[in-house]
Amino acid sequence: MLSYRCTAACRHCMYGCSPKWSGDWISTEKLEQFLPQLAKVIEPSPYGSQYMSLNHGLHFSGGEPFLNFDLLLKAVEIADALKIPSTFVETNCFWCKSDEFTRRRLQALKKKGLRGIMISVNPFYTEYVPFERTDRCIRISQEVFGPNVMVYQLEYYRMFTQMGISGRLSMDEYLKRFGQASLSDRVELFLMGRAVDRLKDLYPGYPPERFFSTPCQPPILRSWHNHFDNYGNFMPGFCGGISLGNWFELDRLVKEGIDLENRPILNYLVHEDMRGLFGFATDMGYRKLEGGYVSKCHLCLDIRKYSVSRGDFEELSPRQFYEQLYSNSR
Ligand code: SF4
Ligand code: SF4
Incomplete structure (x- = not known):
């Protein structure tokens, strides 16, 4: 990118x-x-x-x-x-x-x-x-x-x-x-990114529990079709606003692996533990959406948006993604 x-x-x-x-x-x-x-x-x-x-x-x-x-x-x-x-x-x-x-x-x-x-x-x-x-x-x-x-x-x-x-x-x-x-x-239409806000009224909403054991489709960690942005973020697949690390240091990243210890939100996502992530966010004060979520990515993104407002999470990058996501040029 x-x-x-x-x-x-x-x-x-x-x-x-x-x-x-x-x-x-x-x-x-x-x-x-x-x-x-x-x-x-x-x-x-x-x-x-x-x-x-x-x-x-x-x-x-x-x-x-x-x-x-x-x-x-x-x-x-x-x-x-x-x-x-x-x-x-x-x-x-x-x-x-x-x-x-x-x-x-x-x-x-x-x-x-x-x-x-x-x-x-x-x-x-x-x-x-x-x-x-x-x-x-x-x-x-x-x-x-x-x-x-x-x-x-x-x-x-x-x-x-x-x-x-x-x-x-x-x-x-x-x-x-x-x-x-x-x-x-x-x-094909992925209900992720801006779609979860701008298209949500067209789809039914579900409680968060519905997505606790749904796998990411396609998987968050994969050896094909990843994205590498202008700020250095190595992004898994189509997951805007999530950084696995700095692709400007790709050789080191591949050798040493992703630092999950210092990236709690990424840790939950990589281990497909949405229940854990939801609990983590709730402890920070997150409250579930009344209208529910149209997809697992909707739940994931809403939690990440909240987390960005509450702390400095290195894996939630670039920050501008969270500020610009729901903007409309019209
Ligand atoms: S906003 Fe731009 S980058 Fe995003 S889907 Fe539309 S044309 Fe592509
Ligand atoms: S739930 Fe989150 S990590 Fe999984 S595919 Fe959707 S945006 Fe990516």
């Missing part, structure tokens, strides 16, 4: 990104210095290092990486020099204002060594990005990157194309046209 700053503030954003975040872009010096440690453990797509797949290789993300195009170009160049396989960039397409401009940027990235692109499509993005730009990005990306274009999520792209969507689409309008069931019946 080059930065958390984004042009949008999507309701489902796992990392609470928005235009309100300070940029704090990772520097090229840091990339040059620390990416080599990460490069050693990055595995190529099963189809080969020239190809992309969601849980292999390295993807440049944010926030919105095209907000700092020069940095993105440089990051791709550094990764290519390190022979990192299966690289791709993820975008919300806000910048695809004309065919020529879009083509120029994509070709420049390809020339620096980028293998592919992942294009975000769902009703949360279309609140912010006119659908024509998304459509343009997909079309021109296919010209430039051939098969290395991932549309996430294709089902929504088909729906929007069939319905002839143009411009932006508000959530109210979307729900009127497609119905609430379309939000989770057909496609």
